[in-house]
Amino acid sequence: MDNVLAARALMGVSLGFHIVYATIGVGLPLMLMIAEGLALRTGEELYHRMARRWIRPAGVLFAIGAVSGTILSFELGLLWPRFMKFSGPLIGLPFWMEGFAFFTEAIFLALYLYGEKRLSRRALFLCTIPLTVAAAASAVFVISANAWMNTPSGFHLAEGKAAGIDPLAALASPAWPHEAVHGTLAAYVATGFAMAGIYALALLRGRRTRYCRKALTLTLAVGTIALPLLLFSGDWAATFLAHHEKAKLAAAEAHFETGAGAPLIVGGWPDPQTQTVPYGLKIPKLLSLLAHRDPNAVVTGLDAFPPDQRPDPRLVHPFFDLMVGAFFLMALAAAWFWWRRWRSGDFPADRKLLAAVLVASPFGMIALESGWLVTEFGRQPWAVMNHMRVAQGATPAPGIALVFFLFLAVYLLLSVGLLKTLLRRPAEVQREERDHDDA
């Protein structure tokens, strides 16, 4: 395995793994805050119990998130030392701020997780506020570093080196606002739907308790409130791409030829050789309308870029469609649920409806991972857009393939251990939980 490919594969696997736990780390604190707040406000003990029951498995997930995040911070140096030598002075600032946010998050998580017997109920609730804020801030800062790679700012090149360095301008790179908003909202949607799915499954399996109904309603509500906002931030992102990251948009939409009145292509398998998209569904003029608010506007295609500077639409377009498709799937399931709930004025006990929520539940996470793949594959071959190619940033140290397989084994072992720990819980614990559901 070629060194650069091994470095890319390892970074990709590491990020793909970490994103799941980081997402839960952003989304779950909000749920804890809402549940503890509801418990204090309404005096309904059930919500407090709910939050305390979440926090135990969540503690394990947070720990995996912390250690897999450490892998990433090391990999920046182990795999991409030349990229970091160039970018460190520029994107160090968001990581530095993220460091403090993560510190705060870890502290208040520990207080909430372990503090039940040592802190008052009010203090426990108050701990969830800095926890939620710090978690969201972590996400927003880390995303700034990614945004800078997409739309680098705050420097100019002089003899191959960055000069005129302005870390604040690098922090606030053009792509940051929409990426930060879209990414953070996506974490809330992904967590909300994933948790709702767990309760839909419990209800389908016959655990028809008030606890499960309340928990499903609460988690799905958080997911559903964030979902339409995702539509707006996604549209914001797409119009931004149309102006500032044209190659990425063209690859995402499998749009080969620059032209006016561009159609939107749904599905299909883009073929760079023939510049066509077999099996794709074409909707006339829609891409121009969405990207430029004008059905006859010119949309830049992949042909506007030299062949060695084009992202591969086969890696971008399918994930883009998967992300958008996942959105509509979740929107349908959520709409059905809330419509039925509104009509009947009570929790809808329909099995088909619960099955729909269950089916939709992993798609928040799937959409989030797909969106990340779109933004990363869509920037290829660049690590820092138009300034540094991925291969130029990689380590000269040999043997990265070995490191890749080593960490692949680490991730596999962690995943197996995690699944065994979380899923195979003794029957008496499950029975006890069920008995407590309606206590």
Added chain:
Amino acid sequence: MTTLSALAAAILLLGVIMYAVFGGADFGGGIWTALASGPRRREQQESLFQAIGPVWETNHVWLIFVVVVLFMVFPAGFAALFIALLAPLVIALVGINFRGAAFAFRHFGRENGKTLPFVAEVFEISSVLTPFAMGMAVAAAAGGSIRLAGGQVVSGTWDWITPFTIGGGVVGLAICAYLAPVFMTLRTVGELREDFRQRAMVAGWVLGVLSALEIPVAVLSAPVFAARLPAPRTLACIALAIAFGLAAEGCLWRRLFRAGQLAAAGAVAFILAGFGAALYPDLILGQLSIAAAAAPRPTLTAFFTVLPCGVVILAPSLVFLYRTFGGAPNPENPPDDFRV
């Protein structure tokens, strides 16, 4: 410029010290879980397990702190160190992951009355492996075996293994093994406390002897580093390390546990400060100076602007955390007189 980068290097050293003192004690907990002995073996392991729980993730963040300071403020040093020290850093990283995951799995399993096989062993082995690899990596910066030419690393993948860096790994282990029982004396009572007191005193002498032995090893294996030791600032750090170490032994002898904890932390801090003082003004001994590794001035300015803002949030939160979980280690069963 030079002053700013030297100041930033001091912050970096402070991060390393904080990680060693707090994170190191957690690894030491794993080491003493493996080394637990005597009639109260189970109780020793149990109290270590409970003491680590609420704080290890927070303590672990000091490592992230160090890495971030390194790549933001000293990007050239970060790149060179991570290329030259690929192997020990990968080993440490694997250890960090298994230690953290094993602890989390065990903790969750405990709450649910179910444990996975091998998890305890993985926790203990990775608690030994990680500080050793980390100690080697830190020592390698001063070992003289990393060579740069024109800013590029030219030394080989395994050049960092020398008697001096192996000594660094052993001292790293000894630091962890020393701090954990010292801190535990404040969190236990009765015979269990006496167990930890004895172990702390023995580990203190072991750490002192091993650190002292590292000096003749340096003379033989890292002569450039050894030549820098007689500088006044380094000698002052060594003297303070010895003074704090002896004070800690005295406090433990007289059962002044709170003072003993502070003195022990001081001894470890000054061992590392002495290392830093001998390395100064270099980041990689004889190859890359702190000033040459530093990022441009605007980055340093941004770094020092964010620092106080971060500290204002961080310091009170940390104090609150340690106050809440101080005292008897079991978070589910706080002492009667305990109120926050």
